[in-house]
Amino acid sequence: MDPISYERAADLNGALRSAQQPGSMYIGGGTNLLDLMKGGVTRPVRLVDITRIGGLDTIATLPDGGLRIGALVRNSDAANHALIRERYPLLSQAFLAGASPQLRNMATVGGNLMQRTRCPYFYDTAFAQCNKRLPGSGCAAIEGLNRTHAIFGASSQCIAVNPSDMNVALAALDAVVRVHGPNGERAVPIGEFHRLPGDRPDIDTTLQMAELITAVDLPPPLFSEHAHYLKVRDRASYAFALVSVAAALQMEGSTVRSARIALGGVAHKPWRAIAAERMLTGHALTDANLREAASSAVSDARPQRDNAFKVELAQRTIVRAVNQAAGRTGGFA
Structure with missing residues (x-):
């Protein structure tokens, strides 16, 4: 070393x-x-x-009723914090789905935002081709084993996925990342924080030089009653998602007044299913409507040779997660 x-x-x-x-x-x-x-x-x-650094390990209520989570708050502390469990159960569930208890006891919210891909070609330096690790060298995953890789937003330079569970829940909740740098403080919407690979897959986020994440702000709670995080993986624990879905709903009877759906394990960043959200909003949550919305969520999918199964798996996982968020009986589509 x-x-x-x-x-x-x-x-x-x-x-x-x-x-x-x-x-x-x-x-x-x-x-x-x-x-x-x-x-x-x-x-x-x-x-x-x-x-x-003082003040980065606290959780506090914001004047608008939202919540500020300091960047140094441990994942386990955030998952079990009374306000998060009560007001943002989706986020608590996502924390608990990640890694192992030992890792959650050490990992921080800020570090989770910066978590890098688990693509094996990136992690193993024996592979010379990895544009994320060695820009310009190529992407071994494109012609290699790509079962766990992206079906959305990939490029000819990189097909890796973001591994975080927390990030998926934050995307569904429209969180804002607060950062400090040499030029002052910025507030970055979570949807603009992580990048798609494009021609610079070595750059994961939109952070500028020396900027430091100081907190994550959550908006006032709208989805405390109807939310569910569902993670589909190869084994029951300590495994990264093949597909995950963060589903959050505002319900009035059987009608969806507002919907948030974000997917993990499918792209270089958390992937919002905007079309599916719009199709559900303002309509009764029926099996037919939900299947149609789930289908719309994968209409732009571009799977690789080994991961076409993720297209159907994503649809089924959306259906199950939304049903569970709404408290409806039903499983996969």
Whole structure:
């Protein structure tokens, strides 16, 4: 391993100053970054420890009734926080679906937002072709084993997927990511935070140089009564999603007044099913309407050789997640 310098930031301004030095990276829980370093995928020359910065590990109610979750809040603490469980059950469920209890005890909300793909060609440096790891080298997954890869938003440069469960729930809830950098503070809607690969798959987010995530803001709770996070994976625990669905509804009797549906495991970023949301909104939640909405959600899917099954799986998972959110009996379409 190459030599690495380490600095523990005492405050936000100190962290921002240190992170502007070439080769610097922030470290919080380190559950993803340390794996990448040990495998030689990421090679920082300086680690800026942000875990002692005050005020980043709290959860507080906002004036509008929303909630602010500090970037250093541990995933397990967020999942079990009374306000999140009561007002944002979708997010609590997504936290608990991720990783293992041991990892959730260390992983932070900010780090989860920055979590990198688990594409095996990215993680294994024995593979020379990976545009995300070595820009311009090619994408081994396109002609390789691509069962777990993207069916939406991919490019000729990369077909990797975002692995986070939390991100999918945040997308459905229209969260806002708060970041601080050398040029001040920004508020980034979650839908604009992660990037599609395009011709620069090595860049995962829209963060600018040395910017640090400080919090995630949730809007006032609208979906506390009807929400469900469903994760379909190869084994029951400690596995990443083949397809996941975050479904949140506002119901008036059997009529959907508002719907939010986001998918995970299918794209380089959480994938909102906008067409499906619109088809459900204002209509009775019937089996026929739900199947039609689920079908519309995958109309633009472009599967790879090994993952065409994800197209049908996504439809079935949407149907089941929405039914469970609404408290209806019924399983897959």
